[in-house]
Amino acid sequence: MRVTDSRSYDIAIATIQANVEAMNRAQQQVSSGRRIARPADDPTGAASVTRLRAAISDIDSFTRGIADARTWLGVQDTALQSASRLLGRAKELGTQAVNGAQNASSRDAIAVELEGIRSQLASLANTTQQGQSVFGGFTGTAVDVTAGAATYVGSPAGTSVLRQVSPEQVVSVNTDGAQVFGFTAGVGLDVFATLSQLATAVRAGDTAAIATQSATLDARADDIRNALGGVGSRTALLDGLENALGDRKLALTEQTSSLEDADPASAAIDLTRAAQSYEAALAAISRTAQISLLDFLR
Amino acid sequence: VISGLNVGLSGLFAAQRALDVTAHNIANVNTPGYSRQRVEQSAATPTTGAVPMLGPGAYGRGVTITGVRQLRDALIDARILDAGGEQGAADVAVDATNAAQAVVGTLDEGLGTDLSAFWSAWDELSRQPSQLATREAVLDAGRQLSGTLRAATAALDGIAADAGAQLTSNIAAANDLADRIADLNASIQAVVAQGGQPNDLYDQRSAAVNELARLVGATTRPAQGGTIDVVVGGGMLVSGTSSARLSVSGTPPTIAWSDTGTAADVAGAAGALERLAGTGLGDVRGQLDAIASGLRDAVNALHTAGYDLQGAAGAAFFTGTGAADFEVNAALAAGGIAASASGAAADGNQAVTIAALRTQPIVAAGSGATSATDAVANLVADVGRRATAATRAASTAGATLDALEQRRSETSGVSIDEELTNLLRFQRAYEAAARVITTADQMLDTLVNRVGIVGR
Numbered sequence: 001m002r003v004t005d006s007r008s009y010d011i012a013i014a015t016i017q018a019n020v021e022a023m024n025r026a027q028q029q030v031s032s033g034r035r036i037a038r039p040a041d042d043p044t045g046a047a048s049v050t051r052l053r054a055a056i057s058d059i060d061s062f063t064r065g066i067a068d069a070r071t072w073l074g075v076q077d078t079a080l081q082s083a084s085r086l087l088g089r090a091k092e093l094g095t096q097a098v099n100g101a102q103n104a105s106s107r108d109a110i111a112v113e114l115e116g117i118r119s120q121l122a123s124l125a126n127t128t129q130q131g132q133s134v135f136g137g138f139t140g141t142a143v144d145v146t147a148g149a150a151t152y153v154g155s156p157a158g159t160s161v162l163r164q165v166s167p168e169q170v171v172s173v174n175t176d177g178a179q180v181f182g183f184t185a186g187v188g189l190d191v192f193a194t195l196s197q198l199a200t201a202v203r204a205g206d207t208a209a210i211a212t213q214s215a216t217l218d219a220r221a222d223d224i225r226n227a228l229g230g231v232g233s234r235t236a237l238l239d240g241l242e243n244a245l246g247d248r249k250l251a252l253t254e255q256t257s258s259l260e261d262a263d264p265a266s267a268a269i270d271l272t273r274a275a276q277s278y279e280a281a282l283a284a285i286s287r288t289a290q291i292s293l294l295d296f297l298r
Numbered sequence: 299v300i301s302g303l304n305v306g307l308s309g310l311f312a313a314q315r316a317l318d319v320t321a322h323n324i325a326n327v328n329t330p331g332y333s334r335q336r337v338e339q340s341a342a343t344p345t346t347g348a349v350p351m352l353g354p355g356a357y358g359r360g361v362t363i364t365g366v367r368q369l370r371d372a373l374i375d376a377r378i379l380d381a382g383g384e385q386g387a388a389d390v391a392v393d394a395t396n397a398a399q400a401v402v403g404t405l406d407e408g409l410g411t412d413l414s415a416f417w418s419a420w421d422e423l424s425r426q427p428s429q430l431a432t433r434e435a436v437l438d439a440g441r442q443l444s445g446t447l448r449a450a451t452a453a454l455d456g457i458a459a460d461a462g463a464q465l466t467s468n469i470a471a472a473n474d475l476a477d478r479i480a481d482l483n484a485s486i487q488a489v490v491a492q493g494g495q496p497n498d499l500y501d502q503r504s505a506a507v508n509e510l511a512r513l514v515g516a517t518t519r520p521a522q523g524g525t526i527d528v529v530v531g532g533g534m535l536v537s538g539t540s541s542a543r544l545s546v547s548g549t550p551p552t553i554a555w556s557d558t559g560t561a562a563d564v565a566g567a568a569g570a571l572e573r574l575a576g577t578g579l580g581d582v583r584g585q586l587d588a589i590a591s592g593l594r595d596a597v598n599a600l601h602t603a604g605y606d607l608q609g610a611a612g613a614a615f616f617t618g619t620g621a622a623d624f625e626v627n628a629a630l631a632a633g634g635i636a637a638s639a640s641g642a643a644a645d646g647n648q649a650v651t652i653a654a655l656r657t658q659p660i661v662a663a664g665s666g667a668t669s670a671t672d673a674v675a676n677l678v679a680d681v682g683r684r685a686t687a688a689t690r691a692a693s694t695a696g697a698t699l700d701a702l703e704q705r706r707s708e709t710s711g712v713s714i715d716e717e718l719t720n721l722l723r724f725q726r727a728y729e730a731a732a733r734v735i736t737t738a739d740q741m742l743d744t745l746v747n748r749v750g751i752v753g754r
Binding site for chain 2: 001002003004005006007009010014036037038039040041042043044046047048049050051053054057058060061062064065068130131132137138139140155159160161162163164167170260292293294297
């Protein structure tokens with residue numbers, strides 16, 4: 001092969017260029033920590049990273065949805081626990097009232113306490129979460145007791161306040177107040193009417209009526225326990241989902257990192273190698289460029 | 299003895315010419331496209347008359363120079379033309395596909411992240427539907443997403459517009475080169491007609507042809523009187539001493555022959571630019587349009603089925619016909635976002651349904667449909683693959699051209715060491731020829747001044 005001067009200088013320049021380019025790329029990887037800076041660096045990898053990042057962002061959003069749903073259900077749980085305790089107390093009072101040792105004034109005291117329970121229960125039924133009734137659907141209040149008889153003023157039965165909590169699952173975070181407080185059981189059978197009627201019966205000392213109302217109260221207490229069970233099972237579902245989403249996010253993050261992040265050790269080694277090869281090229285060029293027949297002719 | 303003087307003189311002349319040519323080679327050591335030259339010499343025609351003591355024709359009359367020859371390989375020159383055209387086209391493709399990556403942005407900031415933020419904003423709205431702040435956040439996320447899609451199409455338009463501008467200047471340069479080649483053809487023809495050998499003009503011409511091939515792709519064929527014809531895009535750009543012209547016109551710009559107006563199917567950088575300015579990145583644009591239309595149709599369908607803060611039916615969320623004019627409905631205020639499925643202000647269930655579009659196949663792709671995120675991921679893969687393919691093609695074209703340049707330089711390149719050695723060789727020849735003349739001179743001196751003086 002015949003080697004010419006101009007060509008060997010061209011090759012020298014091209015070699016220097018290629019080495020500088022390789023060194024720059026290695027340096028960029030080390031300083032940014034990224035293996036994929038542009039889609040062209042790894043088209044399939046970049047597409048996967050795009051999908052993974054979208055999935056991670058979705059999980060973050062779902063996790064916020066779970067937190068919100070949990071708050072809703074937590075508020076209901078507290079309210080329903082209290083309601084359940086109140087109904088237990090009302091039942092107790094009903095039993096006390098039929099005790100033969102009661103006189104008019106003690107029965108009156110019991111009736112007053114029962115009425116107190118009714119109004120406490122009304123405020124529990126109107127528990128809100130950020131201004132929205134948790135038993136009323138999309139309204140601010142669920143039960144209106146201002147007009148004497150209690151009426152359900154929430155959204156129609158079957159209304160669900162929905163939260164997306166996983167890629168596949170949407171949960172309802174409210175509880176239907178009409179059902180919980182017995183408005184669906186029939187006229188005069190809701191928990192507020194029952195308590196009023198119980199108080200009236202206690203005042204009157206009407207043992208038969210007390211027994212009837214107490215039986216209705218038992219049915220209402222069952223409704224509340226059922227609702228509590230529903231809230232509890234949904235909370236358990238959310239706990240499971242949150243764990244699953246957390247695990248999934250960890251897996252996705254690791255996968256993303258393995259695709260887009262440069263391995264620090266190998267990136268550093270690549271940089272060293274590129275720098276060495278650059279030095280070697282420079283040394284070789286400086287060595288060969290100096291040799292000329294001119295040095296030997298006089 | 300007199301003929302000895304003449305022989306010495308011919309040697310002096312030959313060595314001097316050879317030294318001149320060597321000097322010319324050294325002077326042009328770094329001239330691109332220069333082919334080294336060599337003095338061709340042969341022994342002079344011997345005398346035909348009888349020579350004392352020898353027969354006719356047995357007596358040499360020195361050396362003659364038969365010409366100054368260029369060392370070049372026509373086959374490699376032709377292949378360099380082809381490779382140059384390919385490299386020109388490949389370089390254009392690399393620039394364009396690298397720029398097209400801007401369409402999808404970076405992995406940290408771009409179409410993908412904007413899309414995720416858009417769905418998350420709907421999630422947030424579904425949790426706090428009556429808050430104006432979360433409603434504004436949905437509008438902002440929608441504006442950001444539509445702005446990114448619009449910017450992406452603008453970037454593609456910019457690439458096409460740049461290609462058009464570059465095409466015009468490339469064709470102007472090609473026309474100039476064609477004129478220059480025709481002029482050189484005329485000069486060469488004049489010299490060749492006088493029996494000359496215009497080596498350096500040949501070099502200049504082939505440098506011009508190489509440059510032309512890179513711009514528009516060209517092949518040459520030899521014509522009369524040392525001229526060449528240059529064929530570009532199926533037509534004669536240079537024919538002997540006359541040159542045709544190419545012109546660029548229309549939107550998207552196309553290349554045509556100026557005289558006939560027929561389209562010229564040129565290769566090289568101009569051919570690649572013409573494709574780029576036309577439909578080159580059309581399918582990337584098509585994918586952007588599909589994403590925009592898919593989002594518009596799917597979101598609007600659900601949005602108009604929902605109810606806003608006042609309980610009125612929702613208006614269109616997105617407007618536009620494609621990605622270029624994709625926008626959040628300008629008339630839509632924060633309160634106008636239809637997050638409610640029932641009409642109640644506190645109802646965010648419609649926002650839940652809209653956010654659930656994130657996994658649904660809403661973007662047309664081929665014969666089916668994919669989710670918006672998948673469409674963006676496919677776009678990322680697509681522009682990335684284009685850029686890697688273009689880079690690979692360019693480096694292959696570069697390597698081919700490099701290998702050919704290497705072979706060309708093996709034949710035609712100037713080696714300083716070689717020329718220095720030749721310098722010595724011809725210098726010695728010159729010295730020796732001079733000594734021949736001195737010797738002949740001394741012999742004449744002997745003959746003229748010392749013969750016939752016996753006994754003087």
